[in-house]
Amino acid sequence: MLRIELSQIEMTRDQIDAIIERRLKGLNHQLEALRLKQRRDKLNGVLTDELSERYQQQNAIIRQQLSQTEVELDELRAELASKVLVVEDMRGERFEIGLNRVLDFWYPNQMNYPDKLSHWGGQVWKFLSDEPRESNSEGGVFPAIFGTVLLVIIMSVMVMPLGVLVAVYLHEYAENNILTRMIRVGVINLAGVPSIVYGVFGLGFFVYTIGGSIDSLFYAERLPAPTFGTPGLLWSSLTLAILTLPVVIVATEEGLNRIPLSARHGSLALGATQSETLWRIVLPMASPAIITGLILAVARAAGEVAPLMLVGVVKLASSLPVDSQFPFLHLERKFMHLGFHIYDVGFQTSNIEAARPLVYATSFLLVTVVVGLNLTAIAIRNNLREKYRTLGQD
Known part of the structure; x- marks a missing residue:
């Protein structure tokens, strides 16, 4: 009944x-x-x-x-x-x-082993698919999973072409002069900058400067309420793209360094132009390193929390960045993130003891995502390395 x-x-x-x-x-x-x-x-x-x-x-x-x-x-x-x-x-x-x-x-004392296993699976599904409740101390983490995945996808779309283009220019086209050496030193130094500094830069440059200008030009009727002049998904993605850009550049350059000159000379001797050689020979052979750099950047971005606290992530988002309202993908909205969710539940909840199992479960989920991305990188890299081994790549 x-x-x-x-x-x-x-x-x-x-x-x-x-x-x-x-x-x-x-x-x-x-x-x-x-x-x-x-x-x-x-x-x-x-x-x-x-x-x-x-x-x-x-x-x-x-x-x-x-x-x-x-x-x-x-x-x-x-x-x-x-x-x-x-x-x-x-x-x-x-x-x-x-x-x-x-x-x-449920009636735990009346459950046999298959019933307990089925109930456990149902609770795991609720944890992955439900929305948080009671100030994030109960319920699921679906908005945080969705926000993390969407952030990483947008960040990858931004950082991948830029990182590969910079690496190709530095390795294939740029001369070894003082400007090139300064760019290389700058890239190496950017890799060691604390992530919170990127957050402050994103807040000042992307949110207040660029976002405020966009509001003045295109959303004047909404002012003084900001549209893009406030932290959101777009600025978080751009901030993480800058943060992970050195990883992609260095990994791509390492891949380009491993390609023997004989492969380039053979292509040029057969009548191919430098751009054709780059597109058909060099980049395919360097693809294992490029993909490895991208996955490493994704794994780092998935675990970053400090810069996101300044440029877009929130404790609880009223709606997802994707819905049925035009333009369907709302880059100006704030979002939830697994890393910040762990911090919030673990340190900002009034009843920390009651929320501790949720902290452990969410931490395990985030670690699983990062480990899975790294294992995927290893598998893709090994597969592509075997594919192009006959062209001279070790």
Whole structure:
């Protein structure tokens, strides 16, 4: 009977979540878009009385729909609060617990080994797929996993071409002069700079300078509320791209150094140009080192916390950076990160002892991700090294 009631409660919760995601957030988005459009017309001097009245009518329609949606949500929440579970402790005292506060139940003493294994697997899935609750001390870590993976993907798209281009220029085209030597020394020094310095640089240059300029040029109607002039996913990705750039450059140059001159000379002797030799011979042979550098950069970026605390990561994000609203990928939004989640739960939670298992589980998950990335790098590097061994690569 209790399982049936909880199933109905879960259906009601899903209905509430669907209304919030599909209707409430959409109506709020329309209301905000209408307000910004009206303010933009006012700033441009094209807001007439007729146009203003039309905006007010549209605003009234959207607000009426919002009121109806909120009434529907209140009815569903009242239905959740109306059902209670009466429990009795060992002293005979009875307590009432609202079913809306019950997330799950099980009978451990009645479980056999397969039941326990199945229950454990279900709890692991909830940990990976649910959102955090109770100030991050309970629930899952899906937003943190999603934010970490998305951050690493965007960072890789930014750092990979730039790092390879710089390494190719320094090794294949640049002369050995004082400028080249200064660039190499700068790259080596950048690899030893503390990560928090990158965070301060990202906050001052990317967020306040570039982001503030973007807001002034393209989002003037939103001011003084910043859009890109505040920490977010884009600036975090750029900061980590600069932080990991020396890793990619050094790894790529090492790969280029290992390619024998005979491979280049043979290609040029057959009539290929320098660019064709670079694209068809040199870069494929150096691909093991390039991919290794990228994966090492990804592994470092996945574990960085200090710079992200300044340029975009937050304790709890109200929504994911990806949703159904145009432009679908919102680079200006703040996000959650596994490393910061560990720090927050382990040191900022009021009940640290109760949250300790979550800290251990999240730490194990982050270490697993980093180790998996490194093992992937080794496998890809060995595979490509064998593939191009016949061209002269050791």
